[in-house]
Amino acid sequence: MDESSQARRVARLRIVLIVCLVASSLANATIAPAKTIRVPETLMRSVTFDGARGRVALTSRPTHIGFTWEGSHDSGVSYRTIDETGHVSKWRVAPLSHDMEVGSSRFTGLMAVDRPVNVEYRKELGKKSEDEWMGPITMESINTLDGPKREVALTSTTQSDPAAPAIVTRSEWGADERLKSSTGGCKRTFHPLRQIFVHHTAGSNHDRNGAATMRAIYAYHTQSRGWCDIGYNFIIDWSGTIYEGRWARNYGPWETHDSEDYRNNVVTGAHVGGFNSGSVGISLMGNFTNIGPPLAMKTSLKGMLAWEADRHDLNPTGTHTFNGRRMRVIAGHRDAGQTACPGNKVYAQLPKFRRKTKALIGTGRRTTRLNLETSAALVPYGRSVGVSGTLVHSSGQPLANRPVTLYIKYRGGRWKQQSTLMTGSKGRFAATLTPHKKVSIAATFSTRPSYWGSDSRVARVRVKHVVTIAPNDRNPDSTGLYHYATTERRAVIGGRVRPSHAGKSVRVRLFRRPPKGSYKEVAEKWPTLDNNGRFAHSFFLPNRKSGTRYRVAARMPRDGAHEGGFSGSKYLVVD
Numbered sequence: 001m002d003e004s005s006q007a008r009r010v011a012r013l014r015i016v017l018i019v020c021l022v023a024s025s026l027a028n029a030t031i032a033p034a035k036t037i038r039v040p041e042t043l044m045r046s047v048t049f050d051g052a053r054g055r056v057a058l059t060s061r062p063t064h065i066g067f068t069w070e071g072s073h074d075s076g077v078s079y080r081t082i083d084e085t086g087h088v089s090k091w092r093v094a095p096l097s098h099d100m101e102v103g104s105s106r107f108t109g110l111m112a113v114d115r116p117v118n119v120e121y122r123k124e125l126g127k128k129s130e131d132e133w134m135g136p137i138t139m140e141s142i143n144t145l146d147g148p149k150r151e152v153a154l155t156s157t158t159q160s161d162p163a164a165p166a167i168v169t170r171s172e173w174g175a176d177e178r179l180k181s182s183t184g185g186c187k188r189t190f191h192p193l194r195q196i197f198v199h200h201t202a203g204s205n206h207d208r209n210g211a212a213t214m215r216a217i218y219a220y221h222t223q224s225r226g227w228c229d230i231g232y233n234f235i236i237d238w239s240g241t242i243y244e245g246r247w248a249r250n251y252g253p254w255e256t257h258d259s260e261d262y263r264n265n266v267v268t269g270a271h272v273g274g275f276n277s278g279s280v281g282i283s284l285m286g287n288f289t290n291i292g293p294p295l296a297m298k299t300s301l302k303g304m305l306a307w308e309a310d311r312h313d314l315n316p317t318g319t320h321t322f323n324g325r326r327m328r329v330i331a332g333h334r335d336a337g338q339t340a341c342p343g344n345k346v347y348a349q350l351p352k353f354r355r356k357t358k359a360l361i362g363t364g365r366r367t368t369r370l371n372l373e374t375s376a377a378l379v380p381y382g383r384s385v386g387v388s389g390t391l392v393h394s395s396g397q398p399l400a401n402r403p404v405t406l407y408i409k410y411r412g413g414r415w416k417q418q419s420t421l422m423t424g425s426k427g428r429f430a431a432t433l434t435p436h437k438k439v440s441i442a443a444t445f446s447t448r449p450s451y452w453g454s455d456s457r458v459a460r461v462r463v464k465h466v467v468t469i470a471p472n473d474r475n476p477d478s479t480g481l482y483h484y485a486t487t488e489r490r491a492v493i494g495g496r497v498r499p500s501h502a503g504k505s506v507r508v509r510l511f512r513r514p515p516k517g518s519y520k521e522v523a524e525k526w527p528t529l530d531n532n533g534r535f536a537h538s539f540f541l542p543n544r545k546s547g548t549r550y551r552v553a554a555r556m557p558r559d560g561a562h563e564g565g566f567s568g569s570k571y572l573v574v575d
Helices: 003-027 211-222 295-311 346-360
Strands: 037-040 043-049 053-057 065-071 076-082 105-107 118-124 132-144 148-154 195-198 234-236 243-244 277-284 317-322 326-328 330-332 368-374 377-381 385-391 403-410 416-422 428-433 440-446 458-465 464-473 481-484 490-498 507-513 520-525 534-540 549-556 565-574
Touching: 043 053, 043 211, 065 076, 065 211, 118 132, 118 481, 132 211, 195 295, 211 234, 234 295, 243 481, 277 295, 317 490, 326 330, 330 346, 346 440, 368 440, 368 458, 385 403, 385 440, 403 428, 416 428, 428 440, 464 549, 490 507, 490 549, 490 565, 507 534
Parallel strands: 195 277, 195 330, 234 277, 377 458, 464 565, 481 565
Antiparallel strands: 037 148, 043 132, 053 118, 065 105, 065 132, 076 118, 234 243, 317 326, 368 385, 385 428, 403 416, 403 440, 440 458, 464 490, 490 534, 507 520, 507 549, 549 565
């Protein structure tokens, strides 16, 4: 081996070592406490007007505007804005957003504006024929910067996948989760990823505040359009920043917000009618009918395409049949619908994007799947539970001698790393945990040079109170009965609750059964627990005839961290 070849090999080894060390340090980092940011509330106003042209006075000062109407296919709107100094902008055609069309309903993209006081509009009809028509226009006026501030909780992440793109999460761009719906007809569905669609938002170019525009698009989709959530899975802004779009699920702090469930199935969005299930929609923020996207945006798009294609074993330059239509695996929206999306300039570059994506992937990585289970879903306090799982690659073959990191989160706490385990010859790993209250458990395998990382489903273990009870003033006989004379009027009943819950009360009940008959409750008390969780109460024993039996039992109610616990019964007899 010559000196230059040896040097190149050493350099490659150093790179691999650095990647592994970075991945290891990320996986073993402590999850930082939750932080909060203050984000302006999104303010929305709608105004409807008619006439061939006109001026609309705005009662609120928008940062974004969009237009909707009923009309023929060639109908449209031009607009210009007037600021508080009287300055009038140029007339601009509001680009149509065909992603949102249904029947004769027309929607434009969202245009960024600089808080105008008036907007002038003109109706635009293409062919001036009798078939062309256009109804009243509704203008959506949205302000995502000047509303009252609200707090959004952030969790510092220790993303365990160093090969994944950096994605700004919904909380980081300030999504108001009250606007989305994920129940009923909006219940999330997931499907294996088979198709990638590239879009543009048909909004303003050169956007300088991508997070604010994300909030505007989100409000436009959910409030104006009435969708369950933002339509796209991801959006890339002018600077190349990638934003999480449609909500898929709650993620652990170490997880990449990949718009997928634990089995790597993609959440169904609303970006290509009839082709949403099993596809991912990546939208470029802007209008690329007449100009091309900037370099930073293209770089992020190619990285996203490579990340999605490699993890899901898709051929970036391939063609297939998807939902009954022959199309490219990486396609533009127009390949599946009557639309100009993603704009002529982006669509013309798709062949190059496909080739670049394939080159980025190279030999690629193999995907993995991580399963996790517990030996029990409910355990008494102080009892251990087994945690185990398997790591396999896409063919189902086990991956041996691989590190798997366990994370746990107790009720009311935050995620923290529990341990790192090595898989055995069959890809299995196992650990034992003794939870003191309700706990969530998850496992993660970090991306390696030959394998993509994977995350397990979150397993949850409930912990129930352990309650004991017995008379304190005597011992039982060999059968477990406690004997009292007819002259003894009281029985001191005591016990213990674990965990202790000092200052709380436990429910203790006394039942009586005559020589002939059944048990009926005669007393109920709520003694207070001491610092050790112990309690005691002196019960009066009514109607003490020879042969009378009593039964005592205690129950500790459930709380936020523990399930209710029952002591079982102890029996007393008068003889």
